[in-house]
Amino acid sequence: MGFGGLVVLELRKRIDSRGAHIGAAALVLAVVASALAGAAVVGRNTPAAVAEVVVVAGLPAVLSAALIGVVVGVGDAPYGGERDAVLRGLSRTAVFTARGVVAVLFAAALVVLVFLASVGATGILWLGGSGLSAEDVGARVGELSALVVTGCTTGFGIGASCRSLAPAILTVLVVVLLVDAALSVAGGWSVYLRFSTVQNALVGSAGLLPAITSAAIWIGVPLVTGWFRTTRSRLT
Amino acid sequence: MIELRGIGLRGSGRARLEGVDLHLASARVYGLIGPNGAGKTSLLCVIGGLVRPTSGLVIRPVGEDVRIGAVIGASGLHPGRTVGETLRLAASLGPGGQRDVETALGSCGLTGVASRRVGSLSLGMKMRLAVAVALSCDPHILILDEPMNGLDPDGIAWVRQVVSQARGRGSTVVISSHLLGELAQLIDTAVVLSRGRVRHIEDMHDQRSIRSSIRVDVPSRLTAALDAAGIVWHEVRDGLVVHAPVGRTARLAVESGADILSARQFVKDLDDVYSRASSGEHLSWVSS
Numbered sequence: 001m002g003f004g005g006l007v008v009l010e011l012r013k014r015i016d017s018r019g020a021h022i023g024a025a026a027l028v029l030a031v032v033a034s035a036l037a038g039a040a041v042v043g044r045n046t047p048a049a050v051a052e053v054v055v056v057a058g059l060p061a062v063l064s065a066a067l068i069g070v071v072v073g074v075g076d077a078p079y080g081g082e083r084d085a086v087l088r089g090l091s092r093t094a095v096f097t098a099r100g101v102v103a104v105l106f107a108a109a110l111v112v113l114v115f116l117a118s119v120g121a122t123g124i125l126w127l128g129g130s131g132l133s134a135e136d137v138g139a140r141v142g143e144l145s146a147l148v149v150t151g152c153t154t155g156f157g158i159g160a161s162c163r164s165l166a167p168a169i170l171t172v173l174v175v176v177l178l179v180d181a182a183l184s185v186a187g188g189w190s191v192y193l194r195f196s197t198v199q200n201a202l203v204g205s206a207g208l209l210p211a212i213t214s215a216a217i218w219i220g221v222p223l224v225t226g227w228f229r230t231t232r233s234r235l236t
Numbered sequence: 237m238i239e240l241r242g243i244g245l246r247g248s249g250r251a252r253l254e255g256v257d258l259h260l261a262s263a264r265v266y267g268l269i270g271p272n273g274a275g276k277t278s279l280l281c282v283i284g285g286l287v288r289p290t291s292g293l294v295i296r297p298v299g300e301d302v303r304i305g306a307v308i309g310a311s312g313l314h315p316g317r318t319v320g321e322t323l324r325l326a327a328s329l330g331p332g333g334q335r336d337v338e339t340a341l342g343s344c345g346l347t348g349v350a351s352r353r354v355g356s357l358s359l360g361m362k363m364r365l366a367v368a369v370a371l372s373c374d375p376h377i378l379i380l381d382e383p384m385n386g387l388d389p390d391g392i393a394w395v396r397q398v399v400s401q402a403r404g405r406g407s408t409v410v411i412s413s414h415l416l417g418e419l420a421q422l423i424d425t426a427v428v429l430s431r432g433r434v435r436h437i438e439d440m441h442d443q444r445s446i447r448s449s450i451r452v453d454v455p456s457r458l459t460a461a462l463d464a465a466g467i468v469w470h471e472v473r474d475g476l477v478v479h480a481p482v483g484r485t486a487r488l489a490v491e492s493g494a495d496i497l498s499a500r501q502f503v504k505d506l507d508d509v510y511s512r513a514s515s516g517e518h519l520s521w522v523s524s
Contacts, residue, residue, distance in 0.1 A: 017316035
């Protein structure tokens with residue numbers, strides 16, 4: 001089996017359990033509901049701005065991106081998930097990388113889902129006779145992609161580092177909801193430490209140096225730790 | 237097939253394996269025996285490549301794709317996945333790709349459970365599924381760690397059949413179990429481990445140590461033939477114990493003109509193999 005096959009295998013493993021089905025269904029419902037809610041709000045304006053629908057529909061995607069990353073990063077590590085691949089002679093680094101590719105694919109799918117839900121919701125407005133404005137749609141989709149990919153990558157690194165779902169989810173929630181919020185009121189220097197800095201940099205609202213330190217802390221360290229644990233953990 | 241040279245493994249501040257040398261040949265079944273904490277599972281993990289030894293060499297054939305199937309507990313099964321999907325995923329890693337799941341399930345006694353979640357299976361069914369997953373790649377090396385745990389008598393008989401078929405296909409089978417009586421019926425070689433070291437390796441079919449028990453109508457005729465053939469024997473309450481396979485003993489009896497009343501061959505008792513390895517006492521025997 002080559003690397004492509006391994007990616008397909010890891011992808012299948014993430015979508016074939018009951019928990020995955022429930023999670024995916026909940027996420028699709030949340031995105032569609034947000035898109036419809038966003039369309040209902042912006043539909044009061046003339047013309048209705050599609051970009052604003054994308055922003056509202058993207059909220060659940062941005063919030064859940066890190067959790068999706070966690071799920072992929074943990075993988076089936078608690079059940080010795082790398083074991084069969086290693087027994088077949090594949091390296092653990094290959095398994096880690098394949099999972100990383102799956103995380104990026106999920107992030108991309110999430111962005112596509114938001115885009116399609118937004119288009120669908122605004123399509124309903126159009127059918128109802130509302131005027132539409134496509135201004136800034138590309139920029140908003142780009143920002144959404146940056147937020148989703150960074151969140152997913154950080155979650156993936158934390159998941160691979162923890163190798164267990166509950167502590168990984170707790171860590172992500174603490175980082176996103178508590179640590180970042182606490183740092184944001186700590187002073188200007190905290191911009192170098194906050195997770196949101198790297199996300200802001202990707203949408204053009206943060207400097208290069210703070211972005212580098214933020215990315216190193218919240219993306220680099222989790223990824224390296226995750227790789228180290230994936231390649232060193234005992235598979236029994 | 238695979239050779240271990242000077243394998244050492246450290247973990248949790250102690251040596252789990254030390255200086256393990258082992259040659260594992262094709263079409264043979266190796267039994268690892270030893271007390272809890274002896275290093276059996278660690279050694280199985282090293283053989284499977286699941287754990288990198290801290291010292292020593294694991295030598296596999298160069299240029300060959302050595303497929304390894306392993307059952308190390310039933311923990312390698314995702315409880316939220318269906319039985320069918322578990323087998324399909326495992327088969328996709330093997331040389332033949334996807335296989336007929338129902339056929340695979342039927343061969344491991346799990347017919348009709350393809351749509352059930354792994355988490356809903358009994359311990360014995362999980363063990364059968366774990367073995368089926370291990371077999372799905374048509375392994376050159378089959379590793380079984382306590383495979384009879386949780387199995388009913390039918391399941392244990394099935395494991396015997398699986399091991400026998402794997403050996404017949406030329407696979408190397410390495411199996412650990414505390415059920416020494418069961419293990420004795422399966423293995424060709426016993427490897428006794430203690431405190432991370434190989435204490436003793438016993439060839440279960442070593443012709444030099446095979447014994448048979450025989451009763452004949454005129455023992456003096458047989459004993460004369462045995463003496464002439466240079467075969468050691470001694471008298472017991474209900475016959476003779478002969479240091480030779482039962483076939484040869486019976487042939488000599490017939491040639492000497494004695495009528496055979498009963499004859500049987502002894503198998504080695506793994507309890508005694510283990511006791512001897514750990515205490516240095518002489519091997520004793522039980523009848524098969």
